[in-house]
Amino acid sequence: MFELPEVVTVARQMHDRLRGEPIVSVDVADERPRFMFLNDDLGAYKSRLVGRKIVEVIGRGKWIRAMLDSGSILLLGEMFGRILYVPPDGELPKKVHAQVTFADGGRLVVTIQAWGGFQVLTPDELAAHPYAGTQGVSAIDKAFTAERFDGVLDGSGEWSRKPIKAFLVHEGNVCGIGNGYLQDILFRAKLSPKRKVPDIARDERDRLHAAIVETMTEAIDKGGRDTEKDLFGEPGGYVPILDRRAKDQPCPDCGTPIEKIAYLGGSCYVCPNCQPAG
Numbered sequence: 001m002f003e004l005p006e007v008v009t010v011a012r013q014m015h016d017r018l019r020g021e022p023i024v025s026v027d028v029a030d031e032r033p034r035f036m037f038l039n040d041d042l043g044a045y046k047s048r049l050v051g052r053k054i055v056e057v058i059g060r061g062k063w064i065r066a067m068l069d070s071g072s073i074l075l076l077g078e079m080f081g082r083i084l085y086v087p088p089d090g091e092l093p094k095k096v097h098a099q100v101t102f103a104d105g106g107r108l109v110v111t112i113q114a115w116g117g118f119q120v121l122t123p124d125e126l127a128a129h130p131y132a133g134t135q136g137v138s139a140i141d142k143a144f145t146a147e148r149f150d151g152v153l154d155g156s157g158e159w160s161r162k163p164i165k166a167f168l169v170h171e172g173n174v175c176g177i178g179n180g181y182l183q184d185i186l187f188r189a190k191l192s193p194k195r196k197v198p199d200i201a202r203d204e205r206d207r208l209h210a211a212i213v214e215t216m217t218e219a220i221d222k223g224g225r226d227t228e229k230d231l232f233g234e235p236g237g238y239v240p241i242l243d244r245r246a247k248d249q250p251c252p253d254c255g256t257p258i259e260k261i262a263y264l265g266g267s268c269y270v271c272p273n274c275q276p277a278g
């Protein structure tokens, strides 16, 4: 699934490769996954996209915003799937759920594996978007200081009483963290995913803030995780410390076997010694 480092990587690549090239056609497959989130019919996609150019692509949180010269936004995100560039003479993947073709023959193709958004919005529609329009601070924003993070931890209403896993993966609190990077963030902070936000002490909050910045910055520098593909189909260079490959392997800090636990709708990987449930 695309989290902040993959979003930033693919957005940069889209910006460099697609900017300024007119869009000549758009297609959305009739047969598509149930959780492919569209916002209009194909006719509306065509009238909003064809003849337009991308002027800038911005990656923020779990969403990529391709800004069009019309002022509208092609929005891709919450993506458990692939966003791929296919050159003019290149072969399309077997399954394509959405395709944007450019005047030079290059194509942007989207293949959904489980869920994902492919939408064209006006700025007002983006502002009213239930996810992309309500994003919290990003780990790579200058504004993401320890003090700001403190304020988010304390001031997020019902979220401020939830387990830290639920709190961190919610896009409205700190955007761009999913269940993937969450494992390394919590391991570096030496926190169990089950710890409740109000029970996290001062020094633990600081460790958590540092772990978020460290993990996301390193992963962006390396182009995302090695289990995800970029716009050109290449894997990233960030090897997670804790993912499914780490189960039963020794903890890199203390040697205790890493455990897999099912928690809040997804697997967590933890060192029971370094990350006590409290």
Ligand SMILES: [Zn+2]
Pocket (backbone or CB within 6 Å): 251, 252, 253, 254, 255, 256, 271, 272, 273, 274, 275
């Ligand atoms: Zn350990």
